[in-house]
Amino acid sequence: MILESPAAPSASPAPIEPPHDCPLCPRLAEFREEQRVAHPDWWNAPVPAFGDPDAWLAIVGLAPGMQGANRTGRPFTGDFAGILLYETMIRFGFAEGSYEARPDDGLILRDAIIINAVRCLPPQNKPLPAEIHTCRRFLTPALEALPKLRVVIALGQIAHQSAVKALGGKLPKARFGHLAEHRLPSGIVLIDSYHCSRYNQNTRVLTAEMFEAVFARARAIGEAAGQTVSR
Numbered sequence: 001m002i003l004e005s006p007a008a009p010s011a012s013p014a015p016i017e018p019p020h021d022c023p024l025c026p027r028l029a030e031f032r033e034e035q036r037v038a039h040p041d042w043w044n045a046p047v048p049a050f051g052d053p054d055a056w057l058a059i060v061g062l063a064p065g066m067q068g069a070n071r072t073g074r075p076f077t078g079d080f081a082g083i084l085l086y087e088t089m090i091r092f093g094f095a096e097g098s099y100e101a102r103p104d105d106g107l108i109l110r111d112a113i114i115i116n117a118v119r120c121l122p123p124q125n126k127p128l129p130a131e132i133h134t135c136r137r138f139l140t141p142a143l144e145a146l147p148k149l150r151v152v153i154a155l156g157q158i159a160h161q162s163a164v165k166a167l168g169g170k171l172p173k174a175r176f177g178h179l180a181e182h183r184l185p186s187g188i189v190l191i192d193s194y195h196c197s198r199y200n201q202n203t204r205v206l207t208a209e210m211f212e213a214v215f216a217r218a219r220a221i222g223e224a225a226g227q228t229v230s231r
């Protein structure tokens, strides 16, 4: 009798969401534990991606804000930056419903998803290069898991750098600039935007019109590639 050897187990796909107690960045894990003690009713954990699994547009942010995603558990929800981001997404047909700064407001993203380059709250909103590098093990597969992905908007220089690397591009060829476009090896187009932070808005580094121009360009690229946009 000939016995067939068992099939080799197939490699598991890389996880796109970190575990609730991800230990890979010791400084951030320690800061997370401090927040859990100080604010036991907050999320205080890696913040998962939020949006449409069939998205053709991905928005890559920097990291959770203290009073925003780290408190509520949904990217950009509850902080100043989220107001402009979600209102713009609603205006351009990438979100339905009303944004009420809480994760149970019923807001639904259409054709779009938001993913932070660093999933845990960094002290002073400043992740270290090693932490950005480490958390890319979640950003890369999260982007690869989007079969219809055509356009990525990077919010700020750090998100830009991590997105370029996650999408297989080379940084010297892809320099950050507001409204700069970079076609990456897979054909995905990366559009840069200044981050919609309170500081950038208050200092007029980023105006609502400048931010809308980024989403208008993303929508135009998507439509030219045959993607639907709700309105």
Ligand code: SF4
Pocket: 018, 022, 023, 024, 025, 026, 028, 029, 046, 118, 119, 120, 131, 134, 135, 138
């Ligand atoms: S930032 Fe990312 S890699 Fe680092 S501890 Fe948090 S989830 Fe893990």
